[in-house]
Amino acid sequence: MQQIIDRRLAGKNKSIGNRERFLRRHKEQIREAVKRAVDGRGIRDMAQGEDIHIPKRDISEPVFGHGHGGSRETVHPGNQDHLRGDRIARPKGGAGGRGGKASDSGEGDDDFVFHLSKEEFMQVFFDDLALPNLARTSIAETPEFKTHRAGYSSDGTPNNLHVVRSMRGAIGRRIALGGESRRELHRLEAQLVALKADAEHQPSDLLMLEREITALRARLKNIPYLDPIDLRYRSRVRVPMPTSKAVMFCLMDVSGSMDEGRKDLAKRFFILLYLFLTRHYEKIDIVFIRHHTQAQEVDEQNFFHATETGGTVVSSALVLMEEIARTRYPTSEWNIYGAQASDGDNWHHDSGRCRSLLAEKILPLCRYFAYLQVAEEEQNLWDEYTALSAETKTLAIRKATDAAQIYPVFRDLFKKEGSPA
């Protein structure tokens, strides 16, 4: 009797290797398509798949085949009213009235279109990007440890002594060690009682028995009540914990000089950073801080859409960020990322203060701080930051003036260390 084999659970995605090879072969086209998608897409739709169009000629597999021409005879079913010798106009393409070769994708002679899944899209999108100084977040150097109970051990510090366990061990040991002697003792005692009951007993026998009993009792008494080998300690092990939480501070200038276009640029920058962080951390908090002359923490809606006017004091936002980080996001638990977008306009006395704030308070807390200037002209804030970025690795500054520049800027900011720009 043959068995029916259930293969439903086995060998799923058998074709995945083939798909990988297909994607690999058309990497360039896919990269281009992804780049275009990133440039053109709405921000909220960023984490989606994308239809990729590849020209037919790029994926065709040529084989020798017959072309049009020459003479050929074909047979068709369903003759309606033709008689021998009838002449029929040649249909266009000369395919002899047939439906033509169906193209393999059902798309006619257009491009070969296929859908890149969200994961694959993001994969290409983030291709050869990596977190800066990622090594620091690697497990080996993670400062955070968590202690776990891990059963009991026979050595440890007195404060970890487990009394019940230790006593249980002691009782067991005492029973085990004294077992033979105790059995003997019981036997002799019974004998003694029997002897005493016997009227004609020999006093010497009685004496001998009593002596043996005394010796046994002494031996039993010598078994220690608690021995060092009985002691059990609670075992605790320290397990390194990769930090899986990150907080991202979005700092944006909402003063009058930041128009919608500039805000949009900033927004793309933040979203990209956010998407990027989602790939590395399980939990990500975002703190939105907007500022003009004063800074305030707001929700996302207000951050991007509320309009404010007024002058600009950048340091106010930095002060607020530092305050929030200190109170709510201890560095032992959180990876802190800062992203600041501004048009570079600042009250001129404030820029120096920004620099010192960053250098002394904020950068030590941050894994990374990125500054994006959405305007071309270099003002004193840019100069200060430039000077500072030369000194430290955790500060990156860039300029971008239109949406298409965001993507390369982003790549640049977080490019893998060592890989060419």
Add this chain to the structure above:
Amino acid sequence: MSKKTAVLIDETPDLFNDPAADLAITAANRVLRAADIQTPVRAAQALPAPNDWSFELIERYHSVIRATAQRYGLDTYPNQLEIITAEQMMDAYASVGMPVNYRHWSYGKEFISTEKNYRRGHMGLAYEIVINANPCISYLMEENTLAMQALVIAHAAYGHNSFFKGNYLFRMWTDASSIIDYLVYARNYVTECEERHGLDAVEQILDSCHALMNHGVDRYRRPSKLSLAQEQTRRKDREAYAQQQVNDLWRTLPQKASKASDKLAEESKRFPEEPQENLLYFIEKNAPLLEPWQREVVRIVRKVAQYFYPQRQTQVMNEGWATFWHHHLLNTMYDDGHLTDGVMIEWLKSHTNVVFQPPVGHRAYSGINPYALGFAMYTDIKRICEKPTDEDRAWFPDVAGRDWLEVINHAMRNFKDESFIGQYLSPKLMRDFRFFSIQDDEAESEMEVSAIHDDAGYRKVREALSRQYDLGHREPNIQVWSVNLRGDRALTLRHVQHNNRPLDDGAQEVLKHVARLWGFGVHLESANSAGEVKKRWSAAAQS
């Protein structure tokens, strides 16, 4: 030159068990004649027919189908039924229906387009895939209803299976027992090559081989069988030996001072002495620059192409045979009281869709439906045997009135599409299908109806249809013509035009692939029937 001819003989031993007993019917006690068929007592109760299948129910249906098939003496490989999901079905589609195959991007492409069409609802998946292996593997799709599973079992596990075992082309050209092993070997070997030589190098060589796949089969000479053990143990020897032979092309030292007359003869001598039809074989054995592993990859592609060669030649016969038998088996089961009306209606609906032949000009028309034609032909042969008309007696004196089981078994075993149609297509069927043939000559401004389904046209239509299924007619005839041994080592291929039909535009691209494999320049000449070269293509050596 004796050495060279020796190279062209493939030394892989023939694994086919007993070539002498080839087409003899092996199983004892098999029913061979319809007259011997025993009709069992009608079943008291029909098999349960809920919509959803279960393993137990499939088993029960299967055992009844098996018993019915045995009654008709269907000779099959052992069956292995496997339940798979739609996604796995698409996987199987993408790797040309095989359960394993080497990895290549083109299969990924296939998968993507299959999946896309399926998701959009452009196409339903085939209900079944069956693999010519021993045991014969049939895939049952999870989504099918019980009635459909029964249909698939009858169609694939008994119809196709017996065809694979019986048809002479399959017996001669494929070895069902070793194909899976061979594909596993091929997959592992290609993976190993990818690791050792990089994905790109392997991909390039596979691309080039695929371009020549249709020209990598032996059409006339019986090929050696695939065999895993020999393949592996002999591979190393073969690689070394082949490399050594190739060196003949490189020879720069004169082979002894020979007489002037000999020299002349030598120079006029061609290489290869005879044109070669199997381009991949020629390349595998003679391409001067290929590394041993590349030769092995060429060989793998060639072997796989050879394995599929019979399938390409027996579409109508194979599908027709399977359709005829599922129709016949399930109907018999109904007559025996095993199937309920509901099951019958369900599979008949699907059967009707499968054998629908849209007429020319119909929106759905895309050539002749092999299921329809094949099913009609076997059914018609049975009719001719059982109730011949005078016309049938005149056209098929050997068949009319004979035992139908014997006749269709003979037909299934000893023909391919081309000869099957040439032999058995009856005037009645031509009328039923309303076949007509159209002559399309480039020189004429219009096409001409050359024959229709009437007395004057039957033979002509049948001939034309038979020719239409001739692979040699469908694919251009391209052969290795010569190698310039003394000059630039360029390889010349020759296309012999069939009815003056030219090659299509893909030729130049394919030629580049040939050049990649050959390592030196490649030329292609297209010659008409008079032997005049009409067109030339060239591809330079790729560095």
